[in-house]
Amino acid sequence: MTDPIDKLTGGKKPEISYDEAKELARHDDPEVRRQLASRSDIKPEILYYLAEDPSPEVRLALALNEAAPRHADLLLATDENQDVRGGLAAKISNLAPPLDPEEKDRVERMAYEALEILTVTR
DSSP, X not given: OOOHHHHHTTTOOOOOXXXXXXXXXXXXXXXXHHHHHTOSSSOHHHHHHHTTXXXXXXXXXXXXXXXXXXXXXXXXXXXXXXXXXXXXXXXXXXXXXXSOHHHHHHHHHHHHXXXXXXXXOO
């Protein structure tokens, strides 16, 4: 499947400017927003904005994106869609091993908070 962002950028994978990312985050095509949500080179505030996207596929892509800000993870932990919450749980379970002790502690606290929310949500 052709990446819709590639179509919009002429087939190249350049860095997306902040303004372009803001525009793509509001694009009518949910596939464009899904591709944006899966990128690791997008500013955290744009990714956070996508945590409230109406498309569950966009939110799932964000839940699986290791570059998503932890505050977006906390928001996604209460998502109404089970696949989004499951994707978030899978990402969190894979995050901890490669971190240094200080990073691990910080991520662990946020992960436990997100997992706590996941266990009581729906």
